[in-house]
Amino acid sequence: MTLIARLAMRPALYSVAGARAWFCAVSLAYFLRRVATLMPLVLVISFLAFCLVRVAPGGPFDKERAPATPDIERNLKAKYHLDEPLWKQYLRFIGIGFEKRNGEWRAFEGGLVRGDFGPSLKYRNHSVNDIIAQGLPVSLSLGMLSFCFALGFGIPLGVWTAIRRGRWQDHVGSFFSILAVCIPAFVLGPVLIVLLGIKWPVFPVGLWGGPWHVILPAITLGTYFAGKVSRLTREGMSQALHSDFITTARAKGVSERSIILRHALREGLLPVVTYSGPLLADLLVGSFVVENLFQIPGIGVFLVSSSINRDYTMVVGLVILYSVMLLALNLVVDVVYGLLDKRVKYG
Amino acid sequence: MVEATHQPSQALETGESPNRRAWLRFRDNRPAVMASVFLLALIVLALAWPLISSQGDVHSEAQFAVPSGGHWFGTDVHGRDLFGRVLAGTRISLMVGLIGALVSLVIGVLWGATAGFLGGRWDNLLMRTVDVLYSLPSIIFVIVIITTLQEVLERWLQATFGGEGGETARMLLLYAGLGAVSWLTMARIVRGQVLALRERQFVEAARSIGLGTRAILWRHILPNVFGVVIVYLTLTLPAVVLYESFLSYLGLGIQPPGASLGSLIAEGSAQINPIRVYWWMIAFPAGFLAALLMALNFLGDGLRDVFDPKVDKNC
Numbered sequence: 034m035t036l037i038a039r040l041a042m043r044p045a046l047y048s049v050a051g052a053r054a055w056f057c058a059v060s061l062a063y064f065l066r067r068v069a070t071l072m073p074l075v076l077v078i079s080f081l082a083f084c085l086v087r088v089a090p091g092g093p094f095d096k097e098r099a100p101a102t103p104d105i106e107r108n109l110k111a112k113y114h115l116d117e118p119l120w121k122q123y124l125r126f127i128g129i130g131f132e133k134r135n136g137e138w139r140a141f142e143g144g145l146v147r148g149d150f151g152p153s154l155k156y157r158n159h160s161v162n163d164i165i166a167q168g169l170p171v172s173l174s175l176g177m178l179s180f181c182f183a184l185g186f187g188i189p190l191g192v193w194t195a196i197r198r199g200r201w202q203d204h205v206g207s208f209f210s211i212l213a214v215c216i217p218a219f220v221l222g223p224v225l226i227v228l229l230g231i232k233w234p235v236f237p238v239g240l241w242g243g244p245w246h247v248i249l250p251a252i253t254l255g256t257y258f259a260g261k262v263s264r265l266t267r268e269g270m271s272q273a274l275h276s277d278f279i280t281t282a283r284a285k286g287v288s289e290r291s292i293i294l295r296h297a298l299r300e301g302l303l304p305v306v307t308y309s310g311p312l313l314a315d316l317l318v319g320s321f322v323v324e325n326l327f328q329i330p331g332i333g334v335f336l337v338s339s340s341i342n343r344d345y346t347m348v349v350g351l352v353i354l355y356s357v358m359l360l361a362l363n364l365v366v367d368v369v370y371g372l373l374d375k376r377v378k379y380g
Numbered sequence: 381m382v383e384a385t386h387q388p389s390q391a392l393e394t395g396e397s398p399n400r401r402a403w404l405r406f407r408d409n410r411p412a413v414m415a416s417v418f419l420l421a422l423i424v425l426a427l428a429w430p431l432i433s434s435q436g437d438v439h440s441e442a443q444f445a446v447p448s449g450g451h452w453f454g455t456d457v458h459g460r461d462l463f464g465r466v467l468a469g470t471r472i473s474l475m476v477g478l479i480g481a482l483v484s485l486v487i488g489v490l491w492g493a494t495a496g497f498l499g500g501r502w503d504n505l506l507m508r509t510v511d512v513l514y515s516l517p518s519i520i521f522v523i524v525i526i527t528t529l530q531e532v533l534e535r536w537l538q539a540t541f542g543g544e545g546g547e548t549a550r551m552l553l554l555y556a557g558l559g560a561v562s563w564l565t566m567a568r569i570v571r572g573q574v575l576a577l578r579e580r581q582f583v584e585a586a587r588s589i590g591l592g593t594r595a596i597l598w599r600h601i602l603p604n605v606f607g608v609v610i611v612y613l614t615l616t617l618p619a620v621v622l623y624e625s626f627l628s629y630l631g632l633g634i635q636p637p638g639a640s641l642g643s644l645i646a647e648g649s650a651q652i653n654p655i656r657v658y659w660w661m662i663a664f665p666a667g668f669l670a671a672l673l674m675a676l677n678f679l680g681d682g683l684r685d686v687f688d689p690k691v692d693k694n695c
Contacts, residue, residue, distance in 0.1 A: 089528040215673035219629045220666040223649040227657055340523040356515035
């Protein structure tokens with residue numbers, strides 16, 4: 034008998050498969066609905082960011098090298114349409130609407146709906162898309178590595194401290210995870226550079242190149258989050274280890290190892306899963322401190338510099354990038370949550 | 381240890397008040413007690429030091445002096461005593477943290493309680509706003525708030541009080557800006573609590589004897605949220621201190637000659653070069669910052685165990 038035929042003869046499997054199919058259909062509908070609500074949310078966020086930077090005093094051309102004459106400034110503003118009313122600028126940014134060009138009405142060119150964030154007002158030879166396209170892969174790979182570092186250290190440490198709760202292992206482990214949360218990256222970075230870059234030159238002190246360049250920045254960026262993940266894991270695991278199903282498993286004689294790794298971990302990791310959405314968004318969009326310290330050409334630097342320089346288009350572009358990433362990751366988190374915890378019902 | 385575990389249960393039997401029980405539980409949490417003693421000592425030292433010595437502001441010829449009997453923590457680029465500078469920085473950092481956390485407390489509790497209590501359309505509107513603000517990168521938000529309001533406030537201060545209002549304006553903005561970005565989680569937590577409390581019988585009873593919305597909110601619901609709020613407040617404090625130090629490190633926070641722990645660390649790490657490392661300029665401020673944050677975190681964890689004893693620590 035073939036395997037498929039044998040499986041088909043087991044009615045229990047039918048119902049499980051049926052339930053799973055039903056679950057998939059429900060969660061697919063839920064997924065699609067969530068995706069549909071993302072669009073207006075992104076629009077609102079983009080509008081908010083758009084207004085926010087423009088309300089701030091000063092403009093993108095304040096720090097030009099030569100003191101711009103009023104004429105030059107007016108021309109610059111006209112070129113980038115900064116002299117138009119705010120609503121028109123926003124519509125132009127979105128890319129929906131019409132304007133009179135050479136005597137006839139034409140639709141706006143570019144704009145968000147066509148995936149174009151416009152030109153950067155500070156680095157005027159580059160478009161925001163170019164800058165993001167250049168920096169994002171770097172920030173993404175650094176962020177992914179830090180994420181792996183944070184989870185790889187945080188989860189085992191959290192599990193360990195939860196199992197040994199109240200004993201000295203817990204105290205030592207908890208001490209280190211709180212210490213990790215309390216050392217900011219701009220302290221850890223210089224310390225690592227001085228120790229492992231200058232004093233004992235194991236790693237290069239900066240720049241971006243081979244795999245050796247990645248390690249110090251990834252540790253600098255990930256340590257804080259490793260501490261946080263470890264605290265969350267410890268909390269989740271402690272609660273899971275005290276729930277009834279663990280007592281049942283113990284009563285059935287399930288081995289301690291299996292109780293921890295197969296039963297408790299699945300529930301104990303739920304807080305970490307929830308947290309990893311915003312965590313990953315923060316890491317992937319890059320960090321100003323780390324990229325600045327190690328001279329890494331990512332986009333985290335622009336997060337700070339663009340808002341200081343009033344590089345309007347850049348700020349809005351980065352805000353949209355970040356929020357889309359965050360919203361998408363939160364969506365993924367919700368789906369993963371449902372996979373881990375079957376009791377979750379998608380409404 | 382036997383006594384320590386015994387006391388709370390004794391309190392339960394003799395029917396002590398919830399606050400007294402909370403205090404007994406807190407007293408048994410050794411890290412939290414040690415952290416609060418440390419914090420108190422640090423606050424007293426930071427506040428009293430300017431009365432004892434004025435070395436922190438005095439420029440001297442002794443640039444980059446190594447820590448010694450005269451200057452316990454060495455001196456900085458202007459020959460100022462680093463010990464006094466670090467204490468001054470601690471004072472500022474604590475103040476920024478405290479006020480920022482209080483601002484976030486006020487906004488967060490009001491917002492969350494209103495959303496949770498009114499429910500329905502209002503709840504939807506208020507919490508969607510929180511969602512939107514959550515998805516803005518907070519650093520951009522803070523920078524824009526600080527620079528936007530700075531000019532306005534500076535002008536206002538000069539008009540009202542005359543003279544130099546710049547530094548005061550900057551400090552006030554720092555508080556406001558940090559409070560304005562850290563109330564979101566507080567609002568979510570409070571809303572959740574209020575939603576749960578709203579359905580409880582004592583609220584129904586209060587309503588049945590004719591109490592108004594405001595009275596129910598103030599007298600019956602908010603006191604019950606208190607524990608969670610205190611816990612989250614102690615955890616917001618280190619977050620705000622950390623954020624402030626980050627901003628000062630960027631040069632957006634406290635400006636020289638003022639000092640916060642973050643700006644001192646920035647000054648220290650600016651002196652790092654391959655030839656000579658003035659380690660004390662980064663080690664002492666960073667050590668103080670880490671110690672301060674750790675104490676606050678231990679205190680927050682201890683308070684959470686006290687007010688939210690879901691996980692009994694001895695079983």
